Structure formats: C-alpha cells, structure tokens
Amino acid sequence: MxxxxxxxxxxxxxxxxxxxxxxxxxxxxxxxxxxxxxxxxxxxxxxxxxxxxxxxxxxxxxxxxxxxxxxxxxxxxxxxxxxxxxxxxxxxxxxxxxxxxxxxxxxxxxxxxxxxxxxxxxxxxxxxxxxxxxxxxxxxxxxxxxxxxxxxxxxxxxxxxxxxxxxxxxxxxxxxxxxxxxxxxxxxxxxxxxxxxxxxxxxxxxxxxxxxxxxxxxxxxxxxxxxxxxxxxxxxxxxxxxxxxxxxxxxxxxxxxxxxxxxxxxxxxLAHATTGRGRLYLDDGAVAAVVLRRKSLLPAGVVKVEGDFAAGDPVDLCDLSGTRVARGLVNYDAAEIPELLGRSTRELARALGPEYQRELIHRDDIVILDPHDE
Known part of the structure; x- marks a missing residue:
C-alpha cells in the first residue's frame, strides 16, 4: 500500500x-x-x-x-x-x-x-x-x-x-x-x-x-x-x-x-517541460485519431496553423474550439505546412516529392495533454 x-x-x-x-x-x-x-x-x-x-x-x-x-x-x-x-x-x-x-x-x-x-x-x-x-x-x-x-x-x-x-x-x-x-x-x-x-x-x-x-x-x-x-x-x-x-x-x-x-x-x-511554439488546429476526425486511437497526425486532418516554428519544435494540437488536446514534435517548418493542409500524404508525395509522404507528427512524438494543464 x-x-x-x-x-x-x-x-x-x-x-x-x-x-x-x-x-x-x-x-x-x-x-x-x-x-x-x-x-x-x-x-x-x-x-x-x-x-x-x-x-x-x-x-x-x-x-x-x-x-x-x-x-x-x-x-x-x-x-x-x-x-x-x-x-x-x-x-x-x-x-x-x-x-x-x-x-x-x-x-x-x-x-x-x-x-x-x-x-x-x-x-x-x-x-x-x-x-x-x-x-x-x-x-x-x-x-x-x-x-x-x-x-x-x-x-x-x-x-x-x-x-x-x-x-x-x-x-x-x-x-x-x-x-x-x-x-x-x-x-x-x-x-x-x-x-x-x-x-x-x-x-x-x-x-x-x-x-x-x-x-x-x-x-x-x-x-x-x-x-x-x-x-x-x-x-x-x-x-x-x-x-x-x-x-x-x-x-x-x-x-x-x-x-x-x-x-x-x-x-x-514533452508534456511538462516544453511550451508549444505554435498551434495546429485539428478537425474532429483528427482529434479522435490522435487522442482516442493514438495515431500519427496527418496533414489531411489539420485546418489551420499558427506560430513560427521549425521542424523538431514542440507544437500544441488543438480542436476547432482552440482547446489544447495534445503536444508533439513537428516534422515540418511552419512555413511549409499551409500548402499541406487538407491533403493526403499520397497526394503530397505525387505533387511535391516522396519526402512529403511522412506525417506531420509521428505518434511516438505525441503526448496527450491533461485538461487540468490548461
């Protein structure tokens, strides 16, 4: 005990x-x-x-x-x-x-x-x-x-x-x-x-x-x-x-x-010693995939990006209301992401090259945030 x-x-x-x-x-x-x-x-x-x-x-x-x-x-x-x-x-x-x-x-x-x-x-x-x-x-x-x-x-x-x-x-x-x-x-x-x-x-x-x-x-x-x-x-x-x-x-x-x-x-x-350098706003399907099913974050599920960050920086993942639900280490610079939003990785690979067939944030680099941390 x-x-x-x-x-x-x-x-x-x-x-x-x-x-x-x-x-x-x-x-x-x-x-x-x-x-x-x-x-x-x-x-x-x-x-x-x-x-x-x-x-x-x-x-x-x-x-x-x-x-x-x-x-x-x-x-x-x-x-x-x-x-x-x-x-x-x-x-x-x-x-x-x-x-x-x-x-x-x-x-x-x-x-x-x-x-x-x-x-x-x-x-x-x-x-x-x-x-x-x-x-x-x-x-x-x-x-x-x-x-x-x-x-x-x-x-x-x-x-x-x-x-x-x-x-x-x-x-x-x-x-x-x-x-x-x-x-x-x-x-x-x-x-x-x-x-x-x-x-x-x-x-x-x-x-x-x-x-x-x-x-x-x-x-x-x-x-x-x-x-x-x-x-x-x-x-x-x-x-x-x-x-x-x-x-x-x-x-x-x-x-x-x-x-x-x-x-x-x-x-x-990642959860407690870092501060998000930016924000990615997720649609409801992406929130469910990341939070409930612990999946990687793909560009198709992101609707908006905020902040000035570089690949490898911690960013906050938010639902459409702006509530933080997770934090992760992003694979792209902030300037690259707007062109990727709403598109599948397969489509991005065809249009931009095979290096774009990776997730925005891998599931191993995502931590779910406690609502008490707000």
Whole structure:
C-alpha cells in the first residue's frame, strides 16, 4: 500500500526548497536556515539515501547585494540577480554540507535542455553519475540564461520532472506553509488536507499565488505533485521546519498518493517541460485519431496553423474550439505546412516529392495533454 512510509524508506529522494525558506526578508541568504536544512539532508544522506536537492533562491539571494528590495520584473535584471545569487547560494551549500564531509555538485537546467532527447539524456547521465559518486546534486533553473519562452516557470515543476528523470522513490516539497489547506491558512476555519489521492480530493480547494521572492505558490506545488504522482512518485508537501519529520515518513504536511505508472521520460518532458511554439488546429476526425486511437497526425486532418516554428519544435494540437488536446514534435517548418493542409500524404508525395509522404507528427512524438494543464 502506498503511504508515507515510502518516503521514510526511500533510497533516492528529491527534495525541493523554496526561496522564502532560504532567505531573509531583505533578500539575503539566511545561513541558519540553510544549515538547519542541510543538517536534515546530510543525516539522511549518511544513512545511505541518495539525495537530489532542487533549490530555489538564486535570484532572491542576489537581491540584497544588488540593492533591490523586491524580485525584479525585468528579465535582464532577474538574470543579473541570479548570476550574483547563484554563486553565493552554492558556496553556502558547499560549506554547510562540508561539515558532514559531503560534497555538492551544481546542476543548472533550462527547459530548452529538455526539449531534445539527447539533451535530457545528458542531464540524466550527469545526475546519475553524481549520485553514484556520493555527491549531493544541487539543481536549479539556469535563470541567468533562461528566457520567458524557455523556462520551467518554477522549481516545483522542475523538481517533479527531476524526480522522474532520476527514478526517485519519493519527493518532498518544502515551503513556508506546513500543508495544503482548503483555503487561506491564515483565515479561521481553514482545513488542513492530510492526503490527496486524486482530483476529487482537491475540489473546492482555494490555491494561493506566489509570495515576494518566489515564483511558485500553492498552485505550482499541487501541479508539481500531480506530475510526480502521475509518474508513480509519492509526494509530501510541508514547511521547511518539518523537513526531518517529512523525510522520516511522519504524519506531517500533505501526502499525495502516486496515481500512475512511470511514462516514457521523453513524453513526460514533452508534456511538462516544453511550451508549444505554435498551434495546429485539428478537425474532429483528427482529434479522435490522435487522442482516442493514438495515431500519427496527418496533414489531411489539420485546418489551420499558427506560430513560427521549425521542424523538431514542440507544437500544441488543438480542436476547432482552440482547446489544447495534445503536444508533439513537428516534422515540418511552419512555413511549409499551409500548402499541406487538407491533403493526403499520397497526394503530397505525387505533387511535391516522396519526402512529403511522412506525417506531420509521428505518434511516438505525441503526448496527450491533461485538461487540468490548461
């Protein structure tokens, strides 16, 4: 039976900690908080569990040194803050884990790194080798180069994807809130939700947005938990102050039961680590073929194309109302597709050459999207 004991006995854990749990109100690194977290993680590591730490805080740590009071909205300024803060953050982790004779390795990722099979395989090999060597990987989004078009958006989602990538036995999301509640926990009468087995348990739950220094909030944590549990990874969500209890499998926070089997890694990344560079609008027959019968997408079923993309890019597949139903890696540039619409591959091969007798998107490169992802 899937329960909290799986976290307590896990041999490989992904732990994610948010910016607000690591920094002061002034945006500087809180040494005591980091040391307290490392105390918990190091003891578990020395007991034999492999730990991957997904740590926010680079931008937040750079605010103070740059004289900024709040997280900047300007992308270039965010990147500058991350450049300053990331070095400070990793240096602090290095020093803190060294108290236990443990070494850390920095791994910076962007969503673009995961859009191509070779790239995410490289990330997987790197993380696996670090764990085999006894190193504690410190993973963060590479905010110094990530742009709005190629970013995970929050480290909660990144943590869920990393948990799948390294075949983790469990994931712990640490925040400044002790659990998931059905409303604002600061309001009287808000009820703590101790377990989530599926979407039914989240009906009527009000999810808050992000705080001052972070980009996430409870919405992204629930989304991350859904990604992880859908890949067979149990999740505990709680406050950083309860990290020791959470890692021990104690009754703290909110436990998300795993709800699915591990899908193919590439398709999980395609669904959750990429953004569609364009849209293809499908007629009803093509929607049924792709979604229900899991067929390849052929030009005959597409009625409209939007966006500027190249062959190999991820694109969203939409029904005639504009609702996204799937995402896939397209075989043609956007400029080529209008001439192909509504025509059979056999007709295209006769008119344009045999290289056009291939599908717009092969079924192996299509992932069906959950409507909750909208």
């Amino acid at each position: 899937a329960d909290r004991s799986r976290i307590g006995t896990a041999q490989r854990l992904v732990v994610k900690v948010g910016s607000s749990s690591l920094t002061t109100d002034q945006g500087t690194i809180d040494v005591d908080r980091i040391d307290a977290l490392v105390d918990v993680l190091a003891r578990r590591r020395l007991d034999g569990t492999q730990i991957v730490l997904v740590s926010s805080g680079a931008i937040a740590a750079g605010l103070g040194p740059l004289g900024l009071k709040d997280r900047p909205k300007d992308l270039a300024l965010q990147q500058a803050a991350a450049s300053v803060g990331q070095g400070l953050l990793v240096a602090r982790y290095t020093s803190s884990f060294a108290r236990y004779g443990l070494r850390v390795g920095q791994v910076l990722l962007t969503a673009f790194d995961m859009m191509r099979r070779s790239h995410h395989r490289n990330a997987q090999r790197t993380l696996t080798k670090l764990l085999e060597l006894g190193i504690v990987p410190i993973v963060n989004e590479n905010d110094t180069v990530a742009t709005d078009e190629i970013r995970f958006g929050d480290n909660d989602r990144l943590a869920a994807l990393v948990a799948h990538l390294v075949h983790a036995d469990g994931m712990v999301l640490l925040s400044d809130v002790d659990a998931l509640y059905d409303g604002d926990p600061r309001r009287p009468g808000a009820r703590r939700i101790t377990e989530v087995r599926g979407p039914e348990d989240l009906k009527g739950v009000e999810l808050g947005t992000s705080g001052r220094v972070g980009t996430g909030g409870m919405i992204t944590k629930v989304q991350a938990a859904r990604i992880a549990t859908g890949a067979g990874v149990p999740v505990v969500l709680t406050a950083a102050a309860y990290a020791a209890q959470a890692l021990a499998g104690a009754e703290v926070g909110t436990f998300f039961h795993p709800s699915g089997r591990r899908p193919g890694t590439r398709l999980l990344w």
